[in-house]
Amino acid sequence: MAVTVEQRLDTINGLAGKRSETWRELAGGVYTLWRKHMKKFRRSVMEIGGTLFTPILWMLLFGLSMGGMVKGISDFTPSVNYIAYITPGLMLLTCLTAAILGGTTLLMERTTGIIKEYLIAPVPRLAVLLGTMSSSLTKAFLQALVIIVLGLLLGSGLNLNPLEFVGGLLVLLVYTLGFVGIASAAASKARGMESYHTLIGVLNLPVLFLSNALYPLEKMPVVLAVLAYLNPTTYAIDAIRGLFYGATIEIGLWIDIPVLLAFMVLGLWYGFRAFQKSVTTPN
Amino acid sequence: MTQIAQPSPTAAPSFRRSPAIEVSGLVRTFQAGQKTIRAVDGVDLQVESGSIYALLGPNGAGKTTTISILTTLIPPTSGLARVAGYDVVKDAAQVRRIIGATFQETVVDKNLSGRDALDTHGRLYHLPKALIKSRIEELTRLVELEDAIDRPTKTYSGGMKRRLELARGLMTAPQVLFLDEPTQGLDPQNRDRIWTYIRQLRAEQGLTILLTTHYMEEAEQLADRVGIIDAGRIVQSGTPAELIGALGEDVVTILGDGNTPNFLESLRQQSYVDWASQYVSAAAEVEGTGEIAAATVQIGLREQAGKFLRPIVELAEGAGFKIADFSIKRPSLNDVFLKYTGRRLRD
């Protein structure tokens, strides 16, 4: 049966009594934008290629060459093999990269004006942000999956305790959301692609190298260790190493998890605030 | 001609209140460094339900800013604006449910197809899937994009993107449609197409349309009412005919052959004729035929020419004057604009 415009208007009439946007409008908006971004993602050879290639590159670069070069691997990584030891760090790095790339989606839609189509639609403004965030999160998780599989192929093994595995995924989620928030803030403030990358540039490699991603904290010079303790990546790696690969946890989950939750809340709050500001005072 | 399904007047009586758009004392300022720009500086306007209103003004006049406020994109600094009775600030959610818009700049995702663009739009407005499908079919036909609708929009010409955007603005059968410079930068053929669609929409659906333009021809061709906007204020408004009519009378130029003195004499006896004379430069070419007309007669009218054309033709027949060509020149909106702003509208 064909749906007529009259029926559509009945739907509007149903909503017309509501002065503010409804939950249905929020959920529908988030889903629609997520769907659109994922469709663009599927159609973009570049983006899919980048998504797969980056983690593969990191794994091969660090997993094979460095693992081979470093002597006394067993000293460094007492409880697991070197591949399992470095995989969490590379996983988080790719998630961070995906979050940054996801930010460019928001930036691009803002600077081209595509976002206006969403802003005048009966969709809460929050949905516009959440839609972008959710697609960027999805892309990050796809990359993390590639890393896990590659790690398995290279001999990392995997902790098969389902509860711990899910716990690891949640840690990954919380960590990525924090950076998705920061990326959204940068994308809301930046005037163009260049200034976005300037704003965000400080995050990328230091996050990997100023952490326990490649070396245990106790083997680091004090200065580096202090910096590593200031880096949320350190806590995520600590937790994920234990939860995914059964490594000995250096810091402890009861510290890792609250730190990561705090990081996520701060990142998201920062993202929401900057986005809200950018849509109420355009340009 | 494509028939667009239209809402029955009884389906939504509350939307049929007129005026469809009410704006009073609207002000919007922007901060540019130390300077405060009054982009919109006290705009008042009313658009009757089912009519087309054109905001005509040069670049920087405040047209886009006015549209941005009315479409809930940005809040006004002060003043009041209502769309279909809903306040654009307090009832923004309700305004959003019933409006459609196209923006000044072309905004379509180049890697997605036209169909994707329309589908996403329908979903943003929570339309049922079956309705989205049938609307896409109807609107694709309306804007004549049947062959291109499944191609990525990066393969579209500028005119095709504009037509797609118009279709997108219409996806949700809006009560009020906002078009910001709908034909800016288009070739005459695409411009004419868009004009045709807009006229068709008004005629078939009684859609209320507020459009902006800096082409006076566009305002003259499409609008029931025109508001001339300059430096954030509406300096004059009215129907195109009123605006132009206020400037003076029409001049009818007739080319032909026969008893010219007799024709002139009978013309001069009419109350609506201000003056009538034979053109001094005698013979003139009848446009398109290459024929040379023996006489050129010019008639200055006291009112607009419209209803007097037939009597003039009858007078010519009665006087034994054979008309070969007929033209009316009236003062243009350009002249109106010149009068009220002291500047010429740049095309």
Ligand SMILES: Nc1ncnc2c1ncn2[C@@H]1O[C@H](COP(=O)(O)OP(=O)(O)O)[C@@H](O)[C@H]1O
């Ligand atoms: N976001 C903004 N920030 C600062 N100035 C702006 C902004 N938007 C518009 N303006 C200024 O406001 C004035 C009106 O602009 P606009 O509404 O775009 O005019 P139009 O659409 O008639 O060309 C211009 O002087 C423009 O530079």
Ligand SMILES: [Mg+2]
């Ligand atoms: Mg403009």
